[in-house]
Amino acid sequence: xxxxxxxxxxxxxxxxxxxxxxxxxxxxxxxxxxxxxxxxxxxxxxxxxxxxxxxxxxxxxxxxxxxxxxxxxxxxxxxxxxxxxxxxxxxxxxxxxxxxxxxxxxxxxxxxxxxxxxxxxxxxxxxxxxxxxxxxxxxxxxxxxxxxxxxxxxxxxxxxxxxxxxxxxxxxxxxxxxxxxxxxxxxxxxxxxxxxxxxxxxxxxxxxxxxxxxxxxxxxxxxxxxxxxxxxxxxxxxxxxxxxxxxxxxxxxxxxxxxxxxxxxxxxxxxxxxxxxxxxxxxxxxxxxxxxxxxxxxxxxxxxxxxxxxxxxxxxxxxxxxxxxxxxxxxxxx
Amino acid sequence: xxxxxxxxxxxxxxxxxxxxxxxxxxxxxxxxxxxxxxxxxxxxxxxxxxxxxxxxxxxxxxxxxxxxxxxxxxxxxxxxxxxxxxxxxxxxxxxxxxxxxxxxxxxxxxxxxxxxxxxxxxxxxxxxxxxxxxxxxxxxxxxxxxxxxxxxxxxxxxxxxxxxxxxxxxxxxxxxxxxxxxxxxxxxxxxxxxxxxxxxxxxxxxxxxxxxxxxxxxxxxxxxxxxxxxxxxxxxxxxxxxxxxxxxxxxxxxxxxxxxxxxxxxxxxxxxxxxxxxxxxxxxxxxxxxxxxxxxxxxxxxxxxxxxxxxxxxxxxxxxxxxxxxxxxxxxxx
DNA sequence: CCCCGTTGTCGAAGCGCTTCGACGCTCATC
DNA sequence: GATGAGCGTCGAAGCGCTTCGACAACGGGG
Numbered sequence: 001x002x003x004x005x006x007x008x009x010x011x012x013x014x015x016x017x018x019x020x021x022x023x024x025x026x027x028x029x030x031x032x033x034x035x036x037x038x039x040x041x042x043x044x045x046x047x048x049x050x051x052x053x054x055x056x057x058x059x060x061x062x063x064x065x066x067x068x069x070x071x072x073x074x075x076x077x078x079x080x081x082x083x084x085x086x087x088x089x090x091x092x093x094x095x096x097x098x099x100x101x102x103x104x105x106x107x108x109x110x111x112x113x114x115x116x117x118x119x120x121x122x123x124x125x126x127x128x129x130x131x132x133x134x135x136x137x138x139x140x141x142x143x144x145x146x147x148x149x150x151x152x153x154x155x156x157x158x159x160x161x162x163x164x165x166x167x168x169x170x171x172x173x174x175x176x177x178x179x180x181x182x183x184x185x186x187x188x189x190x191x192x193x194x195x196x197x198x199x200x201x202x203x204x205x206x207x208x209x210x211x212x213x214x215x216x217x218x219x220x221x222x223x224x225x226x227x228x229x230x231x232x233x234x235x236x237x238x239x240x241x242x243x244x245x246x247x248x249x250x251x252x253x254x255x256x257x258x259x260x261x262x263x264x265x266x267x268x269x270x271x272x273x274x275x276x277x278x279x280x281x282x283x284x285x286x287x288x289x290x291x292x293x294x295x296x297x298x299x300x301x302x303x304x305x306x307x308x309x310x311x312x313x314x315x316x317x318x319x320x321x322x323x324x325x326x327x328x329x330x331x332x333x334x
Numbered sequence: 335x336x337x338x339x340x341x342x343x344x345x346x347x348x349x350x351x352x353x354x355x356x357x358x359x360x361x362x363x364x365x366x367x368x369x370x371x372x373x374x375x376x377x378x379x380x381x382x383x384x385x386x387x388x389x390x391x392x393x394x395x396x397x398x399x400x401x402x403x404x405x406x407x408x409x410x411x412x413x414x415x416x417x418x419x420x421x422x423x424x425x426x427x428x429x430x431x432x433x434x435x436x437x438x439x440x441x442x443x444x445x446x447x448x449x450x451x452x453x454x455x456x457x458x459x460x461x462x463x464x465x466x467x468x469x470x471x472x473x474x475x476x477x478x479x480x481x482x483x484x485x486x487x488x489x490x491x492x493x494x495x496x497x498x499x500x501x502x503x504x505x506x507x508x509x510x511x512x513x514x515x516x517x518x519x520x521x522x523x524x525x526x527x528x529x530x531x532x533x534x535x536x537x538x539x540x541x542x543x544x545x546x547x548x549x550x551x552x553x554x555x556x557x558x559x560x561x562x563x564x565x566x567x568x569x570x571x572x573x574x575x576x577x578x579x580x581x582x583x584x585x586x587x588x589x590x591x592x593x594x595x596x597x598x599x600x601x602x603x604x605x606x607x608x609x610x611x612x613x614x615x616x617x618x619x620x621x622x623x624x625x626x627x628x629x630x631x632x633x634x635x636x637x638x639x640x641x642x643x644x645x646x647x648x649x650x651x652x653x654x655x656x657x658x659x660x661x662x663x664x665x666x667x668x
Numbered sequence: 669c670c671c672c673g674t675t676g677t678c679g680a681a682g683c684g685c686t687t688c689g690a691c692g693c694t695c696a697t698c
Numbered sequence: 699g700a701t702g703a704g705c706g707t708c709g710a711a712g713c714g715c716t717t718c719g720a721c722a723a724c725g726g727g728g
Contacts, residue, residue, distance in 0.1 A: 005452065005714095007713095008715065009714075009715095017677075017678085018678045018679070019678090019679090019714090019715080019716095020678065020680090020715095020716080020717075020718095021676085021677060021678070023715070024676090024677085024716090024717090027716080029716090029717080030675095030676080031675060031676065033676060033677090036676075048450070050447060050451045051451060051714080052392070052451060052452050052713085052715070053391070054387075054388045054397060054452060054713080054714080054715090055388070055392045055683090055713070055714035056388075056714080056715055056716080057387070057388030057391075057715090058388040058389045058684065058713090058714080058715070058716090059715040059716040059717080060715075060716055061683075063387070065453075078412055078413040078416045079413065081416065082415065082416055086404075086437050089435055089436075089439075090439055093439070093440060098434055098448070098453065099434065100399070100432055100433065100434055100435070101432075101435045103420050103423045103424065105423075105424055110427075112384075113384060114432070116382070117384045117385060118386050118387055118388055119387040119399075225620060226621075226622065227620070227622035231622075256561065256591065257590065260597075263594075263598065286560045286561070287560075287561060288560065288561035288565070339684095341683095341684055341685085342684065342685065342686095343684075343685095351707075351708085352707065352708045353684090353708090353709090354685095354687075354688095354707075354708065354709075354710090358686095358687090358706090361687095363686090363687080364705090364706075364707090365704095366707085367705085370706075370707080386683085386684050386685070388684080389683070389684035389713090390684080390685055390686075391685090392683090392686090392713045392714065392715085393684075393685040393687080393713055394685075394686055394713085395686095395713075669728100670727105671727090672725100672727095672728105673724105673725095673726095673727105674724085674726105675722105675723085675725105676721105676722090676723090676724105677720100677722085678719105678720085678721085679718105679719095679720085680718090680719095680720105681716105681719105682715100682717090682718100683715085683716085683717105685712100685713085686711105687710100687711090687712090687713105688710090688711085689708105689709095689711105690708085690710105691706105691707085691709105693704100693706085693707100694703105694704090694705080694706105695702100695703090695704090695705105696703090696704105697701080697702085698700090698702105
């Protein structure tokens, strides 16, 4: 199994055809007779041929690799990030592409390096901020890119994300329909809003607008993820808003703590306080009681990002922004 | 910034030297006069030259890319996985290598493909099981690999991990020193043990042996990660073992729930029950009270894995197994 | 029956880089 | 003053693949 790798020349010799014929069989870029095709494929299989990625990239000017750029900042919920990552990898494989992992430590230089060296054909960036330093670079790059998340200025970019404004509004609507009049949004840590992370702000905007629209009263508070902070915030909320009966939680790491805090203060869910979370399904299902939630469809977002990138690589034009419609799953907390 | 990329030939022309000279300047594989070196480096900078990765890989038979194989199975704690992943990427960059992300969906085929196509020079595998199906393949591969985690049979392999047996024992020792006589281990979900994931079992073994060694009584229970299951397990434990005063938690996702459950049953931490966790520092610090814990040094393990892989790539011989020594940080829960 | 368009295959020219051998220097050595 | 050992540089030969143009062979239409 070790030793030198099989080359296309050996396959060609074994099948009794020219090297170029083997190439065309494999790429399907020219018509090949059924007979030849079969002979070649047989040889490929018996010899265990795998095209050399470097040679292929050099000759075709396509590496068949895309970069996935993960920032890994404070306040990001890692499991969600990981869901994105795996769905990107899976989707990329379906287009016969591999995924190179780039982290933020290297900053824009890493992106430039990977692109300029033709290591990758395109990029998917995650966790994009409203004023992301990487964005100007992307506009200059010859390589196409897709952002997961929306920066402030999307001109010349391709962005995908869950429609967080609608997600926030959807939670409000659900609570309104259940008759709740006074509600609150418990959000991400303050730093996440300050940094200008789009999805946190957009959720809050959706929440606020929907509160007005449905004629409710509502407050939105940021919240750290330690149990003590969550408990403090919840306590403050319950005290200042005795009429509060509905809570929207948009902070994956804090959802568990929120339920713990409510329990501690003697509030039953959903009898005393209804809770809707914006979080992955597994967190919602694993809670006690299982939470009514709006799923962050990481799977779909990742797949869509890759699809868009592949379209761009093929030279097709794609929409600037793609917002996925949120869907609410009703469980036992409302 | 877009348009065709700068080639080594253009750099050579610009600097007034031969292509090979530029190559030698960049690789340092032959002596070059200080003057020439400076001229070449200047040209590289002003032209913005980045060597074409494909061409380099083809000619040098080194892709300068390593694969990171992530399984992503049930019961794995994702943030820890992510810590590994980022530390591997960071470490690899220090050796001028990039990281290709491979997931388990493709199974061994993905590994074979990446290796056979010379896409990667070597592999780092994470979350290795005692009887991992990928292990036999690794032995056949020409490409070197390093495992994070220990399979049952490590012959011909290179493995790194935290010494979980000692970690388990260290927790017991700490509790024993604080005078606790009756303790318990609340572990990973049953499926993790059944699957034969090494670190879970080894922790349990270390726990059990240390319990005997220090003359304590102790039980080890697996535990699912939902709040209800944790609460049930804790309740059962408190009921069946009224004398229980010490708890070791080796289940990242459940640590928060454990504290919640203890609170719910009126047990104070650490006054009534002392808790030691095996988990990342951020989880321990974010809990209430902050937990005495043994850190899973993902950072160190990842870095070490890359170092070993680079050694193997250079043809150096490396030890079969590397176990990192656990360290206990005392906080407020014991 | 000739011409031409298709279809299937081949040979060769790169893609941009590394690396090997060669070669002209300069210096120290005898 | 010839000899040899570096040192610094160059030219050229690949690395394994894709792709372009060429060209037989074959039919169908005039």
